[in-house]
Amino acid sequence: MFKAPKVMLLIAPTRAFDRGLLQGIARYANEYGPWTFYREPPHYQAIDWKRKVSNRLRTGQVDAIIMREPERIDEIIQYRIPGICAPVTRQTIKGFINVTIDNDAVGRLGAEHLIQCGFRHFAYCGFQGIYWSARRGEAFEQSIRQAGHPCHVYRPPASKGVHGLWEREEPLLVDWLKSLPKPVGIMTCNDDRSQHVLDACHAAQIHVPGEIAIIGVDNDEFICRLANPPLSSICLNPEKLGYQAAQWLDHVMRDKTTSETVIVGGPTHVIARSSTNILLVEDKDIAEALRFIREHADRPLQVDEVAEAIAVSRRTLQDRFTRAVGRSIHSHILRERVNRITEMLVETDLPVAQIADRLSFSSPKQLDRVFVRFQGVSPTVYRSRYCVKRQKES
Numbered sequence: 454m455f456k457a458p459k460v461m462l463l464i465a466p467t468r469a470f471d472r473g474l475l476q477g478i479a480r481y482a483n484e485y486g487p488w489t490f491y492r493e494p495p496h497y498q499a500i501d502w503k504r505k506v507s508n509r510l511r512t513g514q515v516d517a518i519i520m521r522e523p524e525r526i527d528e529i530i531q532y533r534i535p536g537i538c539a540p541v542t543r544q545t546i547k548g549f550i551n552v553t554i555d556n557d558a559v560g561r562l563g564a565e566h567l568i569q570c571g572f573r574h575f576a577y578c579g580f581q582g583i584y585w586s587a588r589r590g591e592a593f594e595q596s597i598r599q600a601g602h603p604c605h606v607y608r609p610p611a612s613k614g615v616h617g618l619w620e621r622e623e624p625l626l627v628d629w630l631k632s633l634p635k636p637v638g639i640m641t642c643n644d645d646r647s648q649h650v651l652d653a654c655h656a657a658q659i660h661v662p663g664e665i666a667i668i669g670v671d672n673d674e675f676i677c678r679l680a681n682p683p684l685s686s687i688c689l690n691p692e693k694l695g696y697q698a699a700q701w702l703d704h705v706m707r708d709k710t711t712s713e714t715v716i717v718g719g720p721t722h723v724i725a726r727s728s729t730n731i732l733l734v735e736d737k738d739i740a741e742a743l744r745f746i747r748e749h750a751d752r753p754l755q756v757d758e759v760a761e762a763i764a765v766s767r768r769t770l771q772d773r774f775t776r777a778v779g780r781s782i783h784s785h786i787l788r789e790r791v792n793r794i795t796e797m798l799v800e801t802d803l804p805v806a807q808i809a810d811r812l813s814f815s816s817p818k819q820l821d822r823v824f825v826r827f828q829g830v831s832p833t834v835y836r837s838r839y840c841v842k843r844q845k846e847s
Contacts, residue, residue: 462492463520469673477695555719560592567638571733576605579642586642626653644669644676682727750789
């Protein structure tokens, strides 16, 4: 007789990444389970919750654990219970299926987005003592410096908690923002930090995005859409990671094998909202050309069309565009087209052939060639790498 595994959840669905991770785990459990989950009750019912957790773990009442990085992590490790962990302060947790992100790729994507907006001044704002925040910042700074620009980094004050006391930190962040050269593009470690930067900008009466543009990570729509202005963010795909981690955990629970491994996910694309909706190009004709290309990226564009739209000769436009943007008009058109393909691969279930049709490619093979040129893999491989395959609901 099948006995449903008992799985303890020590991860709260309060952030987009954690919710996505749990959604992927739940999807796998629904397809191949069932699993019985023990989760933390609401705060008004959480009487003796920590004591009950310790008792269940110590007495072997659970088969696995799924967690972020609780305060008593070292105690939990000693119980040798298999599980999934998404570390915060450390790169990995020994003995667990570790779920992590390619933070270098996240930092590079943030830098690329702000550089494409035309900024020449850049800064990074993260949290102290968090591994992934530091890695994203280092990769961002390296990418900016490789592009020939300086990068300012905010050094948050020491605090006991992960996020510290915002009331104490806000004046320090305001002073830092005031000290930055303007206009400046700021990448933050996640959307929570973007909200902090935006709040400090409001307090300092600094215009966003005119003086400071902000891009975060996670695409937490509750944060990004409720912000004023709405916040741009780098999308991850934690649901895919959760699904893959649940597969590993299932094997571990069934076969009683070692559970120590690392599952790495990467950023998929940028959701550009008002906080980075700016093109800082001194040449107004080039700014208009960039805007025209972005607005018409759902169809093939010719360089002559762009030149005609802004009433500048093709040769003149080519020369000025390359000097201002650092790439040819044709290359930039293809980049914008690939961005549209990426969005549709990640955010829809449309077959590649339909995406090719909607974006007016002559054939799926042509779309494949363009996509591979910029992303290094085919659209099918990209989708399988970053997206959970959806099954039709019964």
